[in-house]
Amino acid sequence: MTEDQGIEDLVNDPILSSGARVGILIALFGVGRSTFTDLLRSTGLAKSSLYMHLQVLEKHGLITMKTEFTRTRPRAIVRITEAGIMEINHYFDIVKRYFEERK
Amino acid sequence: MQVIDENFEMGRTIATRAYLMDIRKRIGKIYLLFSTLVPVSFILSVILSYHFSGFLRYIYYLKNASSIIIVYAVYIAITYIILRRTRRIQYAAIRMEYEVRGKSRGPFLRIATNGPTFFLILFVSPLILYIYLTIFRLYSYYIFMDAVFLAAIILWFYRTFKLFEDVPPWWIWDWIAIAGFVLGFFLGEFVFPYLYFIFSFTWLVAGIGTFVDLRKIGASVS
Numbered sequence: 001m002t003e004d005q006g007i008e009d010l011v012n013d014p015i016l017s018s019g020a021r022v023g024i025l026i027a028l029f030g031v032g033r034s035t036f037t038d039l040l041r042s043t044g045l046a047k048s049s050l051y052m053h054l055q056v057l058e059k060h061g062l063i064t065m066k067t068e069f070t071r072t073r074p075r076a077i078v079r080i081t082e083a084g085i086m087e088i089n090h091y092f093d094i095v096k097r098y099f100e101e102r103k
Numbered sequence: 104m105q106v107i108d109e110n111f112e113m114g115r116t117i118a119t120r121a122y123l124m125d126i127r128k129r130i131g132k133i134y135l136l137f138s139t140l141v142p143v144s145f146i147l148s149v150i151l152s153y154h155f156s157g158f159l160r161y162i163y164y165l166k167n168a169s170s171i172i173i174v175y176a177v178y179i180a181i182t183y184i185i186l187r188r189t190r191r192i193q194y195a196a197i198r199m200e201y202e203v204r205g206k207s208r209g210p211f212l213r214i215a216t217n218g219p220t221f222f223l224i225l226f227v228s229p230l231i232l233y234i235y236l237t238i239f240r241l242y243s244y245y246i247f248m249d250a251v252f253l254a255a256i257i258l259w260f261y262r263t264f265k266l267f268e269d270v271p272p273w274w275i276w277d278w279i280a281i282a283g284f285v286l287g288f289f290l291g292e293f294v295f296p297y298l299y300f301i302f303s304f305t306w307l308v309a310g311i312g313t314f315v316d317l318r319k320i321g322a323s324v325s
Contacts, residue, residue: 011106019110023117030118030195031125032188041320042121089198095111096203 007098015060016091020045021053028063028080029088036065036076054078062087115199119267122192126263127274127317132185133256134280134310136178141287141303144174175233182256183226189263196266225255246292253284274316276309283309 016022023043028034034042040050057063062084068077080088200206229252236244283305291299 007107017106017110019113020117022110022114023121026114026118026195026199027121030122030192032191034121034125038124039121041317042124043117044120092198092203095107096205098107099203099205 007094007101010091010094010098015056015062015087018053020049021057022091024050024053024057025062025080025084025088025091028078029085033077033079036078039078057084111203115204118195118199122196123264123267124317124320125192126189126260127313129185129189130260130277131310131313131317133182134276134306134313136181136185137253138303138307138310140174140178141291141299147174176230179226179230179252186256186259189259193263193266196263200266221259225259229255246288249288250284274313276312276316279305279312280309 010016020043024039027039027042036050036054039054040047043050045053054063054065058065060083062081064079064081066077066079067074069075229248232248232251233245235241236248283302287299287302287305290301291297
């Protein structure tokens, strides 16, 4: 998303036009990183649907997905990137403006 | 433009759920951590009273295991690590709920008990007070310090929950933990020291129960 992007463009944005992707990004904005399983539990999305959304976000460089080995088993760790943090902050700014203009 | 509302609302619901589950997981970890406090103190007191003598005993064993400041320092440090990331959740929640949605910020005290300053006070002050009580050998006041420290943690979680639109109901495990804390410390202090173990047992149950419930919630949606 560019700096001068308006409220109208938000509707057509390839990433933020999906509520699920917005939710995943805001969730990661708060927790920093999460396991795929935890995201599955907290989002309530189907496994395939979540995977698809994560792939879109990863393709745009907003998150990273990596398999890390823990004591018990390998886990898919999802992390928000700096670009992802900037994107969600920008999204908040636009939505804030949208809410203010609507008042 | 309704799409923006719908997307934001859906995003907010998903994120809130993720935050609350993360916070619940941390509460579970706190329960499990503090369930080990009494057994660790007990084991340390046994070890130190039987295996150290002379100078070593003087250094490490002041009166009883609970007076070993290092125990408190370790627990405070681990608690700090567990709760540190909730500051990020608080920041995200404040941004989402107050700045974007324009929710009223509420009374000063509500805001004042969130944020890095409060977080620092929360974890530095108990340690300073524990050191003070140890230096002046005011061991009988430890019970109140334990209560103050745990009350501060509860306040931190409560304030974090209050940032969200709907304050989630307290889980049964929270009530069990509170009852166990009051009963365990009261009976342990005034009736019989071994009754401190009530506190440990109830917090262990609360910790395990919290994780079992989180797993159930996860299973129901996946």
